[in-house]
Amino acid sequence: MSPARGGCPGLRLVVTRLAVHEESTMHDHRKLGRELGLFDTDPLIGAGLPYWLPDGAAVRHSLEEYVRRLERRSGYRHVNSPVLGKRDLYEISGHWAHYRDDMYPPMDVGGEQLVLRPSLCPHHALIYRSRGRSHRELPLRIAELGGMYRAELSGVLGGLSRVRAIHLNDAHIFCTLDQVEAEVAAALAMIRQAYDALGISPARYRLSLPGDGGKYVAGNWDRAADILRSALDGLPYDAVEGEAAFYGPKIDVQIVDSAGRESTLSTVQVDFHQPEQFDLEYIGPDAAKHRPVMVHRSIIGSVERAVAQLVEVHGGAFPGWLAPVQLRLLPVSEAEVPYAREILNRCGDVRAEIVAQGSLGARIRDGRLVPFQAVIGREEVAAGQLSVRLRDGSRVDAQPAEDALASIREAVRVP
């Protein structure tokens, strides 16, 4: 298997198998994802092209909302750019020369060759270049949760962790050389903050350097690697040769799946190459033109791989804000269904459902992954109350329905 020298950021799965801890409780996301109705595939759509069912889409949208909020609070501006670009664009960026094996063949459209993009970097470089830039605008942080494509061989595809159509949480920071180290450190801090909120933890940090015989561009690799090394100061990490992107070294945050396979989720990269290729400039305080540095970074990697990891780590018992269903209303009998409907209408942003069929015990067991369940009997209806059960089986005393809903809304708010 070829090493991760690909586009931004390297999502290439590494074949190293780490020993899975014996009492590991991780689940295979492919099996659990289907059981929970999160995603599926169809041979007519094709391998490596999963579709998201409503519950999976709810998890994914909450994750995307979280990331966009985190980025907005951290000084990023969001953009949207197309998933296609002319072949010439990737000739300039270097992807055509260094990364073509992982790209889909060009499509001939009206005498032009269009390709599905293998990364978002070139589009963002052009957005930067779309007008003159002053040093006062730097660091300029451009973020996008956008589509990109990788021509993976069918033998390596699996569930959400190896796919052909990828939605990447990507961003590019255009900054002066003096600002690079602080930007890399800030990106690492965002990664730690996001992992805390998601309840996942890195297996290790990796400093990915170029190796022998790789298809790497010429450039100032040592300086970029030194910047990354100093941002990693104080964190345990391994330096690994042969894992860099073709245009620069990177910090990879590695995760391990239920089978003990290691892969890259998050990444921070320093790039002197693409600013040169796209002739990016800013006007400095000296009124002269200068070249910015490009920092590529992804906080949660691809949405697909992030959700695969969340399913495996939590076994479907997602943190409340990510749970596809956050509240289940369980009327004891048909007589309580109208009250349950009234409560459902007052749920607002809380993702809630009524489950009225089957024995109460079976319904409670079926909902064991749902953060909140409320059994609705005659007393609750008469008093206008809700009695809430938590996932661990503990119960909250009956309280006025509006108070219970307010607590649940607070508990499932996207952090």
Ligand SMILES: [Zn+2]
């Ligand atoms: Zn990039």
